[in-house]
Structure formats: structure tokens, C-alpha cells
Amino acid sequence: MDQHQNGFDPAAVAAIGSRLKDRPGALMLILHEIQDRFGYVPRGAAPIIAQALNLSRAEVHGVATFYHDFRHQPPGRDVIRLCRAEACQAMGAVALAEHVRGRLGVEFGETTRDGAFTLEAVYCLGNCGCSPAMVLAGELHGRVSLARFDELLAERKEGRR
Ligand code: FES
Known part of the structure; x- marks a missing residue:
């Protein structure tokens, strides 16, 4: 967790989505992995995840904001x-x-x-x-x-x- 990259990389998000999309509890797994990778869940990740899982952006956004585990801004050092x-x-x-x-x-x-x-x-x-x-x-x-x-x-x- 100390090696966060704060720069949002849509291709990396898409790769995480396609790798995990068929796993049980895929949405939570994907959100956690994105946070591990970037230190937070960038706003721009929602449409990419939604597409991978065939969900609406609102559904993805709803889950990401419901759980306090997920940050929506890059964290401090x-x-x-x-x-x-x-x-x-x-x-x-x-x-x-x-x-x-x-x-x-x-x-x-x-x-x-x-x-x-x-x-x-x-x-x-x-x-x-x-x-x-x-x-x-x-x-x-x-x-x-x-x-x-x-x-x-x-x-x-x-x-x-
Ligand atoms: S560590 Fe604080 S209540 Fe369990």
C-alpha cells in the first residue's frame, strides 16, 4: 500500500475490470484493487467498471460511496x-x-x-x-x-x- 500511484490510468482500471469481472463479488474486488493500486477510487473509474460488469454508473458509484473503505481523493503520503x-x-x-x-x-x-x-x-x-x-x-x-x-x-x- 505504500507504492500508490495517484495518476489515474483508465487502461489499468479496464485491465483490473476484465481480470476480475467473472469472480464472485466482482464489484467489491475491483474497487479494492483499484484503491490498492491508486490509493483511491478515481471518479473516472466508475464508467469503466460499469461497462466491465454490465452495470449502470450509478450502481457502481452507489457501492463505491456507500462503503467507507473507499477513498475518492488521493490520500496524503x-x-x-x-x-x-x-x-x-x-x-x-x-x-x-x-x-x-x-x-x-x-x-x-x-x-x-x-x-x-x-x-x-x-x-x-x-x-x-x-x-x-x-x-x-x-x-x-x-x-x-x-x-x-x-x-x-x-x-x-x-x-x-
Ligand atoms: S481495535 Fe478498536 S474497538 Fe477493536
Whole structure:
């Protein structure tokens, strides 16, 4: 997931569509693969997928926008996925979310102005025993206190220099 190409390539989308179109659950498979490849599901992908699956564009668009897993804009260089489900909420995820939004200056679903971080909400990362949990740049972290978040963010920024 670190090697996203943000440039939309209709031929690549068509190739993914034709490779997966006969598989069970083809639409979801295709949308996931497009997101893995580009980091998001470009708007222009819908007509290509619709044609491959013999669906309307509205049907494809409806599924792509219904599931929160799919992004519709290119993400920042790193994605922060913060768990907002019950076990994490019970262990301070509400305060953590407020802190993270303040630190980054963005709401959930947004990317920082410098393009460095995208903040996303997730609902359980399977790490409930070590809540609150988050994924930063593909790495799972547990028991994330406010101070620990600041450390991880600083390390990540430092690592980029
Ligand atoms: S509820 Fe947050 S990891 Fe499960």
C-alpha cells in the first residue's frame, strides 16, 4: 500500500475490470484493487467498471460511496486510521480523536494542507485488547495515549527528512 500511484490510468482500471469481472463479488474486488493500486477510487473509474460488469454508473458509484473503505481523493503520503469503535472509545479514543484532529488541523476524511497525512476513522482494527488503537503508515499501534501519538507523529515526520 505504500507504492500508490495517484495518476489515474483508465487502461489499468479496464485491465483490473476484465481480470476480475467473472469472480464472485466482482464489484467489491475491483474497487479494492483499484484503491490498492491508486490509493483511491478515481471518479473516472466508475464508467469503466460499469461497462466491465454490465452495470449502470450509478450502481457502481452507489457501492463505491456507500462503503467507507473507499477513498475518492488521493490520500496524503501517510494515512492515519484511528479506531472509533466501542472498546477503543472506552479506553480514551474520544479524547484521542480530538487531540489528533487538533494536532493535524483536519477532520476525519481530510488530508493536511501539506499533503503529509490523511486522517480516517475505522471501526475496530482487531486490536481491542490494546486500545485505543490506530494504524499509522500501515503499522498498527496499541495503547495510544495523547503523548504516544505525538511521539509517533514526530518520529514519522523525522523519518521523512
Ligand atoms: S474497538 Fe478498536 S481495535 Fe477493536
